[in-house]
Amino acid sequence: MPLIHRAAELSKSDGPVKRFSTSESMEIFKNQAESFQNKNVMFKEGKIPLHFAATMFNVPLSRLLIAIPRQNEAENDARKRIPIPIRSGARRQIDLTGAKRIILDITTVMLLNEIDCLDTTITLFEEVYVSPRVMEFLHFEMEKVKFHQPSRVKEVRPLLEHLHAKRISSLNADSKHLRGLIDEVGCEMAVLLDVAKSSKSVCVHTGPLYKAGSLLEQLADIGDYQEYLINPGVVATTLYDEGYLSQEQFEKAYEYLNCVSGGTLVSEEPEPSVEISDSKAVLPSKAPIYLDTLSAQYLSHTDIITAIKKSGRTIVVHQSSVEEWEALANTEPYAETITESLDKIRKSLLAGMDNKKVMFLKEGHWDEEKESQFGHLEMPLVDILEDVTCADAVCIDDRCFNSSPQLVDKRKRNVPLVCTFDLLDFMERSGVVSGKKRRAIIHKMRVWGLFALPLGDNELSDLLAARPLDENGMLLESAELRAIRENLTNVHAVDVLTTPGDLDYLDHLWHTGLEAIRKLWADEASDIALTQAKADWIVDYVMPDIELALRHAPDRHEHLERLSSTRLMVMLLPPQINDERRTSWREWVENKIISEYLPSNPKVVDRAARQIAELIAQNMSEGVNELRKIRGLISS
Numbered sequence: 001m002p003l004i005h006r007a008a009e010l011s012k013s014d015g016p017v018k019r020f021s022t023s024e025s026m027e028i029f030k031n032q033a034e035s036f037q038n039k040n041v042m043f044k045e046g047k048i049p050l051h052f053a054a055t056m057f058n059v060p061l062s063r064l065l066i067a068i069p070r071q072n073e074a075e076n077d078a079r080k081r082i083p084i085p086i087r088s089g090a091r092r093q094i095d096l097t098g099a100k101r102i103i104l105d106i107t108t109v110m111l112l113n114e115i116d117c118l119d120t121t122i123t124l125f126e127e128v129y130v131s132p133r134v135m136e137f138l139h140f141e142m143e144k145v146k147f148h149q150p151s152r153v154k155e156v157r158p159l160l161e162h163l164h165a166k167r168i169s170s171l172n173a174d175s176k177h178l179r180g181l182i183d184e185v186g187c188e189m190a191v192l193l194d195v196a197k198s199s200k201s202v203c204v205h206t207g208p209l210y211k212a213g214s215l216l217e218q219l220a221d222i223g224d225y226q227e228y229l230i231n232p233g234v235v236a237t238t239l240y241d242e243g244y245l246s247q248e249q250f251e252k253a254y255e256y257l258n259c260v261s262g263g264t265l266v267s268e269e270p271e272p273s274v275e276i277s278d279s280k281a282v283l284p285s286k287a288p289i290y291l292d293t294l295s296a297q298y299l300s301h302t303d304i305i306t307a308i309k310k311s312g313r314t315i316v317v318h319q320s321s322v323e324e325w326e327a328l329a330n331t332e333p334y335a336e337t338i339t340e341s342l343d344k345i346r347k348s349l350l351a352g353m354d355n356k357k358v359m360f361l362k363e364g365h366w367d368e369e370k371e372s373q374f375g376h377l378e379m380p381l382v383d384i385l386e387d388v389t390c391a392d393a394v395c396i397d398d399r400c401f402n403s404s405p406q407l408v409d410k411r412k413r414n415v416p417l418v419c420t421f422d423l424l425d426f427m428e429r430s431g432v433v434s435g436k437k438r439r440a441i442i443h444k445m446r447v448w449g450l451f452a453l454p455l456g457d458n459e460l461s462d463l464l465a466a467r468p469l470d471e472n473g474m475l476l477e478s479a480e481l482r483a484i485r486e487n488l489t490n491v492h493a494v495d496v497l498t499t500p501g502d503l504d505y506l507d508h509l510w511h512t513g514l515e516a517i518r519k520l521w522a523d524e525a526s527d528i529a530l531t532q533a534k535a536d537w538i539v540d541y542v543m544p545d546i547e548l549a550l551r552h553a554p555d556r557h558e559h560l561e562r563l564s565s566t567r568l569m570v571m572l573l574p575p576q577i578n579d580e581r582r583t584s585w586r587e588w589v590e591n592k593i594i595s596e597y598l599p600s601n602p603k604v605v606d607r608a609a610r611q612i613a614e615l616i617a618q619n620m621s622e623g624v625n626e627l628r629k630i631r632g633l634i635s636s
Helices: 002-010 022-044 050-056 061-074 106-114 118-124 134-146 150-164 176-198 223-228 232-241 247-260 293-301 304-310 319-329 333-354 379-386 420-430 435-448 457-465 479-494 500-522 528-541 556-572 579-597 602-635
Strands: 101-104 127-130 168-171 202-204 289-291 315-318 358-360 393-395 406-408 414-418
Touching: 022 050, 050 061, 050 106, 061 106, 061 134, 061 333, 061 435, 101 106, 106 118, 106 134, 106 333, 106 420, 118 333, 118 420, 134 333, 134 379, 150 168, 150 293, 150 304, 150 319, 168 176, 168 319, 176 202, 176 223, 176 289, 176 315, 176 319, 202 232, 232 247, 232 293, 232 304, 247 293, 289 293, 293 304, 293 315, 293 319, 304 315, 315 319, 333 358, 393 420, 420 435, 435 479, 457 479, 457 500, 457 528, 479 528, 500 528, 500 556, 528 579, 556 579
Parallel strands: 101 127, 101 393, 127 358, 168 315, 202 289, 289 315, 393 414
Antiparallel strands: 406 414
């Protein structure tokens, strides 16, 4: 940072480094934020492939397909998981029977490797084609993963080590009584200043203290809290005077702290609310020292944290600082995982090449203007679009592409476009993957946050079959049922099912739930209370609410009442069951289904009743006509 300041001072008006006021900088950030939001909307609506999204968000593709799924798996709170768009809601199963040659996109290669099916796929087909740039792509991915924000991660590691070693403790005090101070300096500084004042200690802050939300243009008015505020230079000076820093350590640390503070440590005329003067400030010998996020990082960089602990003083930071450091550090644990995964892909492809199973596609070519728009992430996709005639199918695990059942190349030739789920079905039919392993893979995919995954009524019925009730009379979920609930709930919560094709997926879920409910009630050997609990679970967590399903549909209001009444009518049609279960079924329908429409939507119930009456009348009319035909045949 000091070098940037110096470069800006030396740079002329037309030089390479320019200065901007805070308001000008905020305007730039605002424009960037709007651009990011627009990109996020395009990504959420499936308008751009994952390859392009990775470039837009400046992250490796492997982070989207390897790191984030693992991060989701480790996240206990399903609401914080990030959905991964590998499959379109409009996707329909494609039978690969008879296919001998297949093209695998890099998204599929990564996903197959993660579910431990890449080698199986290479063995299953006679020829597997990949981009000729796949090895180059893997190399670039490894490099980007290894060197992503290394300096920032390196910076917080020692601080987290200090926390784990109890050399630093965190504070999360109640701040309700500090509303005025929070408005001035924000929550972190308000809490630290308050506890510093009450404990007769000090809060360490670097540089001027500005009013929160003032774009660094208005100084904070903190009143008598000012005497409890010091800069890091005071810490260094005190420790040097007490003999905990050598002269060399002190001079090196003080020079660094002065630079990162913008030279305020040696300011000749500091203003009370602008600069934090060290002329009379002292570091208490017994009381805790409270550090804000930046001061903690600067003192750690100069190794003054260790000297503070040697002096017998306690160091305290706000909990938000700890959360920020942990969030930054947590971006790195998956770097080794990603690298290992990419290396495993490389070895699998090399082994396939040695066995004459893996082959390269023709290298794609575009004119210079278009080619300049693509980076190494997009070029493997360009290679696939060059010529698809060498294969019986192309597999791409990307929502933007696989909404279509066909892939058309540059010369308008097409080939079936499949996804990993079609490959899994083919593997199961071919006997190379068992049904048990396939179900385990799909369960893991749900936990990983991959969305728009198919759910069959047989699969749902099998998962519900052996589940008992808990002590409260609720269904006791298995891990697989919990994964379904959390996956669907998360997808609805973050609002990613926004395209017309996604309506097909939501409709698929509704019909899957309906068939499973009918199977439950048709099983006369099952306990009625258990049947009701299972049916409740399906309605609550599998069958999407009609308003939720149609919230992005065109002509939403026009279709809402019609579709609601039609679905209600279908739900009201009784299954073929005995009288006792029919009575219980009727009570369940009234309490769980019909009551949801009353009293706010009685028209929907009336319309459904009329539709049922019309259906009964139609069936009776058809029955009478059929009976007349039979009588006529008998008479003749």
